[in-house]
Amino acid sequence: MAEGLLLVLSEQGSVPDAEFHDWYDGEHGPARMALSGIHTGRRFRATDGQTPTWMAAYDIDLDVLATPAYRALRDRRSPREQGVIDRLAVLDRRVYELIDEHGTAGGAPPVVVCTSMSVPAEREPDLHSWYLEEHIPLLHAIPGWLRTRRYRLVEGDAPRFLALHELADPAPMATAAYRHATSTPRREELIRSVTARERRVFAFHRDFGAA
Incomplete structure (x- = not known):
């Protein structure tokens, strides 16, 4: 099974800090961590003065991205999640396969x-x-x-x-x-x-x- 990385860069735009972090830390991240093919999930904040300011990194089995459970997270978002995502200034999603x-x-x-x-x-x-x-x-x-x-x-x-x-x-x-x-x-x-x-x-x- 191929090991990979799901990397998501985001800029909150008009979403207030408290709402952004409560959604990410309380709903978005934990929902992904509940899937067996996602092994770690961490958030990071930029220290280099560049944007996007936020990065989420998930160590994954690449196959998990094709499962119905994962697709459902993206296809059937909660009203709260959709409302936040619609207001983000940047949501940059990248998928990688591990080389070494x-x-x-x-x-x-x-x-x-x-x-x-x-x-x-x-x-x-x-x-x-x-x-x-x-x-x-x-x-x-x-x-x-x-x-x-x-x-x-x-x-x-x-x-x-x-x-x-x-x-x-x-x-x-x-x-x-x-x-x-x-x-x-x-x-x-x-x-x-x-x-x-x-x-x-x-x-x-x-x-x-x-x-």
Whole structure:
């Protein structure tokens, strides 16, 4: 069974804070966590000054998205849920398939860095080898860099490959080791081939709990 990630970026628009969080934390997230193919569900808030401000990340079995139970959550929304969704300024839903994983999960990560990019098809092997041979080893040598998972986009409008980095705190990103990991000659050569790129930084907000 293929492992995947459901990533939802949102901007609340005209929905008041209390209503937005009560709906997300009390109805929307828990309804998804009740399904057996959804294993974790967490919300994060942007710390990078960009929008959308909110991100929800669910570790899933990709097959769950095709089940009647999951489809019903989207096709038969409650009046409350529909009313909130209609007022959101942004609701950006993305589905990814897991490529590889490095490091160990230790519960909800305090900081998440999402880096995604697309390259021409002929450069994809170079992208993967750079990550595996250089970039991830350099990052994971930095104290506080906990886990990296890499994904391929299967649904949504986003760059094709996502690296989801989990950190103990923001401090690793201020180190000389991090600056080196993100500025090597190999990395700079590869970046020249990138056709789409996105980088976001989020802090942990809430864990919906295990199903």
